[in-house]
Amino acid sequence: MAEYSIELSFNNRAVVFEIPVLPEEIEIEGEGEGEEHNVAGLGWINAIDAPKLKEISFSSVFPADMENAIQSKGFDAPADYIRRIEDWMTKKKPIRFIYISQGLKINIPVSIEEFNYKEVGGAPGDFEYTLTLKEYVFYSAKKVTIAKTTAASAGKKKQAAAKKPDRPDERAKPKTVKIKSGDSLWTIAKANLGEGSRYKELMKLNNITEAQAKKLKVGTVIKLPG
Structure with a gap:
């Protein structure tokens, strides 16, 4: 990749391409999750929590003429990029966003939140687009095992619950x-x-x-x- 580049990939780089025309600007939003509380005798405090997921958005163009664009193998026309992004959205799986600039590299999994595009009237074949991504955190549900209760064990538990505890000897010892x-x-x-x-x-x-x-x-x- 070049010194300044944006790469999108899927399934451990099974499919990967670079953004052919780099956007003039890229917006990366990261918001904290502090919560204010009014504490008696102290006043207002800010309880800091984990930050929210980053949101990334940029706009650019998929050009009909790829001669002066950044080329990726298997992506020869705007339709190739558009179909691939829409396919990733249909699969409902995260992709990887890699952004490299001078002194900064961001490499995170993301979900595709929005993808809007239109053909440019004055340049037939060129497609302008806006892409919005959101940071993705991998997670999985934990399996919960429920212990089976047999009739015998249930009976023992009932007997233990029914048995009254021995009354302590409250008589005063001489x-x-x-x-x-x-x-x-x-x-x-x-x-x-x-x-x-x-x-x-x-x-x-x-x-x-x-x-x-x-x-x-x-x-x-x-x-x-x-």
């Missing part, structure tokens, strides 16, 4: 202390119940007699009121 050397029921009541005079509650809760209270064994576990 607190206990171990007798250490020098302890008495009075000191235990003072330290754990706030008042030494409550030692009789400990005697009653633990079934301790007056005689046993005077001879507490080290290591004995004493229950405390809940």
Whole structure:
């Protein structure tokens, strides 16, 4: 291709041609997709999203006389270009757009959005045209596999759903202390119940007699009121 050229191709260059007469201008539009939001305490912000697909448009002519035009093999007359572009549109498949200029190269798949043409009155055989293309992104649907539910597995799920969970034991567990050397029921009541005079509650809760209270064994576990 030349230093400045526009090439269109289909099916991995199975069919390819260059635009025979380069347009005086080519318009490539790329638009962002920011969205404004009013955030309390901050004001208006712009949330930037992925840009929209590029749109490319240009106008030129398919000349009847190809002597001074850029020639492509198999394309000898305006009808060859017109039929090929219309055929691509009918196939509903993307083509590839390659644009080369000084310091810039664009090589992207595109869809043909519009193709308008007319024969020039003052130059019979020449066809003026306008071509609009849009960037194309290849995609494919993902296959979703739905798991089959057998009668046995469905029954197990119903049984599991019907079974009530075990009720947690909400009963308060009594607190206990171990007798250490020098302890008495009075000191235990003072330290754990706030008042030494409550030692009789400990005697009653633990079934301790007056005689046993005077001879507490080290290591004995004493229950405390809940």
